[in-house]
Amino acid sequence: MMRKNDVFRLGLSLCILIASYSCQDDEYEDNSFNKYYNANLNMVGQAFIQNVESTPAWETQWATVEKAGNPHPNEVFCVYSPSHGTFTVLPVLEGEEITHVVFYPMTENSEPLIIDGDTEDYPEYVRGFFQAQCYATWEEHQLKVDRKLKTFVYNDSIVPAMRMANPSPYFLPADIWVSFTYYYNATWTNLYVCRAEIGKHVENGLIIAKRSFPNVLFDFPGTTHNVDLIVQNVATYEIASETAIKFLDIAMNHVRTLNYVQRVWAVYCWTPPSGGASGGYYGGFSNGGSGKDSGKGDDLASEYEERFCPVCHKRMSECTCAISFRIEVSPNNEVELAKHYDISVYIGGEMRSEVANVFIEMTKTKYPNHWVRIGGGQPLHYTYKQTMMAFNPGEWVVQVGFQLKSDPTIGYSTSTTKFKVLYPHVDDFKNDPIVVSFFEDLWTKCVSFAESHQSTHEVREFGAFVFLNPDGSYSCTEVEPGPIVALDHAGAHGTISASTGDYEYPSYWNDPFRQKPLIVGTMHTHYPATWAAEGIHFPVGPSKKDIEFAQKIPGLVYDYTNKIKAGDAADNPENPLKIWDYGVKRRVLED
């Protein structure tokens, strides 16, 4: 009984729907556009059609598009290049193949541009789009792209290996292309926001990369030029090229953290160091790191040959599994903060050539299954590499997601790999000029306090936390000074304490791209004995309280070299001040 009722109700609502559609038909009269209302549009397609519809004179434009073939609004995406602009791209198919691409420039009153493989007079941005293989998104969706379109390359931006003045800076320009999802409610304002955010991420990515490679100079990409890298102080052009590629990998990985970004490419506009691609154009890509090896496939092949399957333990190339992934972190499984590391994925098994894409995901072992995707792309020689910047200490685990050519569903590797990102060693910062000068300032305060309280023999300790900043520099943040104590009895001593929790930057600790300054150590002063009550003697260096607190975090204390007694000069060349380190050598990993 119930079932019959439901069917009846459904029939009724369908009638109402049909009625409302015919209403719209009347409004727009007989235009071919309306067939998309009935088409199977996804969210992207709907958003795109709505936008097209809101453009003046869209009907004639759309008619031209339809003349070219069968437009696929569901496959629309946006693409941004600092030097070429922002476009919405619409593929137009003839049968199963994309034969035309419509470029909608994201500028006021701009006309869409329809491109096909036979077009002769197309602008540079079109060449760049194809040169950068932005169309790969469509291929991933099993759409064929006309071979003639795919052979479009830059006209004028092929830059020869250019050596600048001595000693050895090399000029290595790159062109950046970022494709991103056409917003579901893609108003122009939203797209402008995305473009601005991507631009900012490109900038920040370059700044982050600079931390690993201080010898690389770069221009912020403006609206008229691409990213020009200048690599200094390297011996050979090969190293310069490799440096630039790593640099771009790091920068592009940062851009990839935006959740609406689909793919990021940096096209290397320089000629290969030696024996690479012919024709004077490198055509490399920084696409999550896999591109960096495109000029040296042989190296990659031999590297691959040396790997063994973690499941069947045979060579990756002879692996008898259906599909297997070996994940390695290099240079080793203990990575220092503010240093870069590579995650390499080697694909083995009988189906290895079926893998279209791999994705690298990370989470801390403390947050099991909170996987964060950090990148991905097409493997090269069954290998995929990604360069990362370590700035989130903890124990991490890596897993690999993959798509087969025949199946876009993402599967996951059973094998995972763990590695640690370590806090810096105390020796890395105890003599840092910033730390030393901060200590000198704290000591000045300490002495002036003691001197001005000499009648009561009072002293207090001054302290700070040592931070490591994302740019690799150290800084110090002073904490509340310790309690005032009178050095007027045997055993009198000062103390100081502060909680890391009160000074730590709050932010998500499972973010592989976390970029907040980190507390790496504590620092505090002791005090002079100069104005202590007559006869008082005390030891120097870390106290019992100090070392108790330093079981999880390295401590530095500014104190005399040798024991002191009341009346000893505050500044005594025979007993100089020094920075003592104590406690653990590195902050203990807790997150």
Added chain:
Amino acid sequence: MKTLLFIAMILMAIPGMAQQKKTVNVDSLSEKKRTEYLTKVAEKVVKHFGPGYYRKIRPLVIDKITITPQDTISPPYMKREFMGRTYYRVRFPYDENYEFFPLGYAAEVIIWADTGIAYSVVFGNEFGVVDINNPKIYNDSRYIMQYEWQPPETRELYKLIHR
């Protein structure tokens, strides 16, 4: 000059309540007598300034030290005032299965070789008092060190000090 001043001060102290009223040239004593003398003085000092640190393990560990520029034992303040002078360092061993002292001993008393007068006491916690024969200090209860027990395991903690 400094030495003279110091001796003058001690002389001035003699009429007061100071513990040692007369001087003894420790070096001139026979070894047996010297050990007896140093032990007696050190015991008296520890019982007075830090009774909680007094331990009965014998013999005490006695070293003779002359303050020289190369000397790495004497603190800078002793080198500054008493260069060339000789003293005996008398240290009190303790039961390491019962407690721990970062000093390595329960107490350490420094006694001048030429006068036999105690100059300083440092306790197991490394805090101490100098110029202890000065009646102003000897008679002031604020210079008495309180004892605090530290279990033997504390030794492990102190390994975190990288000397």
